[in-house]
Amino acid sequence: MQxxxxxxxxxxxxxxxxxxxxxxxxxxxxxxxxRMYYLQVLKSDEYRMLADENRINVRLxxxxxxxxxxRFGRVLASNRQNYRAVMxxxxxxxxxxxxxxxxxxxxxxxxxxxxxxxxxxRSPRFLPITVAEDLSWDQFARVNVNExxxxxVQPDVGETRHYPYGEDLAHVVGYVSAVSEKxxxxxxxxxxxxxxxxxxxxxxxxxxxxDKELRGVxxxxxxxxxxxxxxxxxxxxxPGQPGKEIVLTLDMDIQEFAWNRMKDESASAVVMDIHxxxxxxxxxxxxFDSNKFNMGYSTADYKALxxxxxxxxxNKALAGLYPPGxxxxxxxxxxxxxxxxxxxxxxYCPGYYRLGDSxxxxxxxxxxxxxxxxxxxxxxCDVYFYEIAKRIGIEKxxxxxxxxxxGQTYDFDIPGAREGLVPTPGWKRAIKGESWHQGETLIxxxxxxxxxxxxxxxxxxxARLANGGMxxxxxxxxxxxxxxxxxxxxxxxxxxxxxxGIAQGGMDGVMNEIGGTAWRSRIPEKGMHMAxxxxxxxxxxxxxxxxxxxxxxxxxxxxxxRDHALFICFAPVHAPKYAMAVVVEHxxxxxxxxxxxxxxxMYEVLKxxxxxxxxxxxxxxxxxxxxx
Numbered sequence: 001m002q003x004x005x006x007x008x009x010x011x012x013x014x015x016x017x018x019x020x021x022x023x024x025x026x027x028x029x030x031x032x033x034x035r036m037y038y039l040q041v042l043k044s045d046e047y048r049m050l051a052d053e054n055r056i057n058v059r060l061x062x063x064x065x066x067x068x069x070x071r072f073g074r075v076l077a078s079n080r081q082n083y084r085a086v087m088x089x090x091x092x093x094x095x096x097x098x099x100x101x102x103x104x105x106x107x108x109x110x111x112x113x114x115x116x117x118x119x120x121x122r123s124p125r126f127l128p129i130t131v132a133e134d135l136s137w138d139q140f141a142r143v144n145v146n147e148x149x150x151x152x153v154q155p156d157v158g159e160t161r162h163y164p165y166g167e168d169l170a171h172v173v174g175y176v177s178a179v180s181e182k183x184x185x186x187x188x189x190x191x192x193x194x195x196x197x198x199x200x201x202x203x204x205x206x207x208x209x210x211d212k213e214l215r216g217v218x219x220x221x222x223x224x225x226x227x228x229x230x231x232x233x234x235x236x237x238x239p240g241q242p243g244k245e246i247v248l249t250l251d252m253d254i255q256e257f258a259w260n261r262m263k264d265e266s267a268s269a270v271v272m273d274i275h276x277x278x279x280x281x282x283x284x285x286x287x288f289d290s291n292k293f294n295m296g297y298s299t300a301d302y303k304a305l306x307x308x309x310x311x312x313x314x315n316k317a318l319a320g321l322y323p324p325g326x327x328x329x330x331x332x333x334x335x336x337x338x339x340x341x342x343x344x345x346x347x348y349c350p351g352y353y354r355l356g357d358s359x360x361x362x363x364x365x366x367x368x369x370x371x372x373x374x375x376x377x378x379x380x381c382d383v384y385f386y387e388i389a390k391r392i393g394i395e396k397x398x399x400x401x402x403x404x405x406x407g408q409t410y411d412f413d414i415p416g417a418r419e420g421l422v423p424t425p426g427w428k429r430a431i432k433g434e435s436w437h438q439g440e441t442l443i444x445x446x447x448x449x450x451x452x453x454x455x456x457x458x459x460x461x462x463a464r465l466a467n468g469g470m471x472x473x474x475x476x477x478x479x480x481x482x483x484x485x486x487x488x489x490x491x492x493x494x495x496x497x498x499x500x501g502i503a504q505g506g507m508d509g510v511m512n513e514i515g516g517t518a519w520r521s522r523i524p525e526k527g528m529h530m531a532x533x534x535x536x537x538x539x540x541x542x543x544x545x546x547x548x549x550x551x552x553x554x555x556x557x558x559x560x561x562r563d564h565a566l567f568i569c570f571a572p573v574h575a576p577k578y579a580m581a582v583v584v585e586h587x588x589x590x591x592x593x594x595x596x597x598x599x600x601x602m603y604e605v606l607k608x609x610x611x612x613x614x615x616x617x618x619x620x621x622x623x624x625x626x627x628x
Contacts (some may be wrong), residue, residue: 056224056235062196063216064159066243068173068206070252071278071478075164077173077207082160083140084133085153086197087116090125092152099131101150105142106132111299122181123195128154130197134295158198161207163290165252168259171315172250172282172414172476174205175290193218200294206246206477209413213480216243244481249278257604258283261597266585268316269597270459271605272474274467274570274579276487279476280605282414282456284320286312309560310585319418321452322583325535325590326380327568328401328447330465330503332389333373335400337499339392343373349383353442360386360442363536377506378516380534382446389445390438397444398422403493405460405471406453413477420457423450447535458568458581465507466531466570466579469493469500507531508573521595523571528606531576532569532598534590539563554588562586567594571602578605 068077085102092098099108099116108116108131119129131153135143143155161176163169179194179201187194193215194201202211219240224233258269258281271281288305297305305312314320337343351367353360362368362382368375376384389397401407407422421427423444425436443449453461456474463472470490477485508531510516511523517534539561554562565587570579580598587593 056222060192060196061219061221061238061240062158062193062199063218063240064242065161065176065200066210066214066216066245066481068214068246068248070248070250070255072251073247074252076169076248076250076252078162078164079159080162082133082158082198083135083137084156084158084198085131085135085140085143085150086128086156087131087152088126088128088154089120089123089152095120095152098150098152101146102131102143102153105146106135106139108132122184127195128156128197133158133198134160156197160198161200161291161294163294165256166289166291167263167287168256169250170205170287170290171284171317172205172248172255173290174207174414175203175293176200176207177203177293178296203293204416205414206248208415210244210246210477210480214243214246217241245479246477247479249273249276249280249476249478250282251280251608253608254281254601254605255283258601259285261600262584265587265597266310266316267583267587267597268320268455269580269582269601270317270455270474271578271580271601272459272463274463274472274576275470277463277472277475277490278478278487279474280578281601282317282476284314284316284318286310288312315414315416316583316585317455318412318414319416319454320583320585321418321420321454322564322566322585323449323451323537324406324447324453324458325537325564325566326382326447327458327533327535327566327581327590328451328453329377329380329385329445330507330533331401331404331406331461332385332397332445333377333503333506334465334495334499335396336373336388336392337502338400338496339396341373341388341391343498343502346370346372347376347381347384347387349381351383353383353386355386355390355439355442358439360439373502374506374509377503377533378509378513380510380517385445386442389441394424394436394441394444397441398424400495401451401461403471403495404464405473406457408457410456410460410473412456412474417456418454420454421450421452448538455581455583458566458583459579462568462570462581463579464493465500465503466576469495469497504531507533507569510534511569512573517591518567518595521591521599523599523603523606527572528603529573530569530571530599530602531573532567532595534595535564535566535568536588536590537564537566539586554586559586562588565590565592565594567591567598569598569602571606577609578602580605 064079067075069075089095099113102108116131123129140155163173177200179199183201184194193199202208217240219238221237222235224235254271262269262283262285265285268284269281270279272279348370349362349368351362351365368379368381371381371384401422407420409417409419428434428436440449444451460474464470469492471493472490473488475487479485511518511530511532518532523530565584567582567590570576580602582594582598584593
């Protein structure tokens with residue numbers, strides 16, 4: 001009986017253990033089943049996505065950069081296909097060896113190799129970098145054929161910037177170039193698009209000013225890849241949004257004509273609508289090829305640009321500063337009338353002006369005789385303007401110059417403008433720590449001395465003079481992304497209408513009256529008469545000894561020592577619409593060099609605007625015009 005109880009106890013113990021074990025197994029099974037249900041049902045989408053990420057890559061796509069066009073839709077900057085090779089550094093064990101193999105197919109210079117290695121160091125190794133671009137179709141095909149022997153290298157077709165007019169618009173449109181280290185640091189992780197292979201940003205001109213608008217919105221591509229990262233197929237693609245189109249105020253026909261007329265000079269010219277401020281032509285010569293900056297100038301070519309004494313990298317129309325010479329005399333005339341000087345009063349010019357022990361010479365050695373204000377502008381008599389500058393003082397001259405746009409920058413969409421300088425006694429004390437001398441007032445009165453202006457400022461000055469004293473400002477952007485930008489309403493300048501009329505009439509006489517300094521460059525066709533003012537700005541001091549022995553002619557001097565040649569004008573005389581300024585560096589004579597250039601460009605402008613022929617009133621014609 002005792003045995004049976006012991007056996008029964010063992011049986012019960014075994015049963016409890018079996019139950020516990022079975023319960024543990026059931027719990028484990030339930031836990032496993034629950035986990036499997038959680039993973040396979042509840043989390044199926046998430047883990048399916050993670051699995052897909054092992055075979056599907058999401059790639060950022062650079063959008064098409066927006067076009068830049070002129071006022072009539074003529075394309076000034078666009079995009080073209082760019083056959084290239086990119087490399088993903090993490091997919092190759094030896095970058096140098098891979099580049100060696102690739103160099104047997106396409107040229108990779110030492111400079112290219114250094115740039116590639118620099119890009120490898122500054123970018124994550126999983127991001128592609130450009131190792132060769134702008135390949136010919138034959139080169140591109142050979143890269144494709146040899147792809148299995150080029151670990152990490154992938155052929156790619158992208159877009160690159162194209163400038164159909166190259167040098168003609170270099171200083172207006174500007175150019176794009178590779179993203180700099182500074183730009184990458186400034187953007188941080190906020191703009192991954194900057195790290196895309198071959199991506200470019202605007203560096204100068206309109207490309208720089210509207211870089212963000214032109215970039216657009218990046219897209220993405222989902223591609224299936226194998227274990228080696230090779231693309232098997234594209235699953236989906238979002239091209240993103242192309243950049244906005246920028247419409248400029250330029251007329252490319254006029255721009256092209258002006259460029260060809262001036263390309264052999266170191267010069268600049270600006271043509272603008274005197275009412276709207278629209279810049280129709282903006283030329284600075286010589287220039288550079290924007291396409292080469294996009295793809296990369298060679299070291300030798302870039303050094304040649306830097307060493308060129310004509311400074312092709314400088315936008316002379318915007319950043320070139322020159323004494324305006326006699327083109328400044330209409331401003332002095334208006335300041336004199338404002339100060340109460342009678343325009344009919346005459347000043348005798350013997351060829352020089354004495355101030356104390358100093359002599360200030362007129363450009364005409366024998367003098368002009370008696371000159372009133374109209375004749376003094378027409379003949380560009382220095383002595384007359386010495387006298388009235390002395391009478392009215394530098395402050396009144398400076399005030400009038402400022403009203404007409406000198407010594408300031410404008411809200412202009414091409415970066416790099418310089419203010420120039422309208423000097424005053426206060427400026428000289430603050431900058432040089434010296435007092436102002438009366439002789440400095442005299443030479444300012446003929447546009448020399450400390451006075452400095454840019455061609456754009458001279459064009460604005462002329463436009464304000466021609467439009468009846470409205471403070472028009474220049475603009476070069478007409479629309480952004482289809483949104484029209486309307487010209488700002490111009491304020492009325494505080495100037496005596498009588499003085500304004502004298503300045504306009506004097507400039508008319510310069511061109512359209514016999515004896516005017518630009519008579520030979522007049523436009524004789526009815527309805528196209530042009531008013532203008534010549535200017536010749538000295539860049540060296542002429543000593544007494546040289547004057548005594550005979551002043552050297554410009555052609556006998558080194559190029560850098562020759563006078564600058566300037567010319568300002570507006571047309572048509574009786575219904576003004578266009579203003580222009582031309583500056584030829586070290587050109588010698590305003591009447592002999594700058595005026596003929598201005599004649600040709602303005603004539604082209606007027607020929608393309610037939611309404612100006614009808615605007616001219618024959619009854620108002622001067623009978624002296626058109627002679628010869």
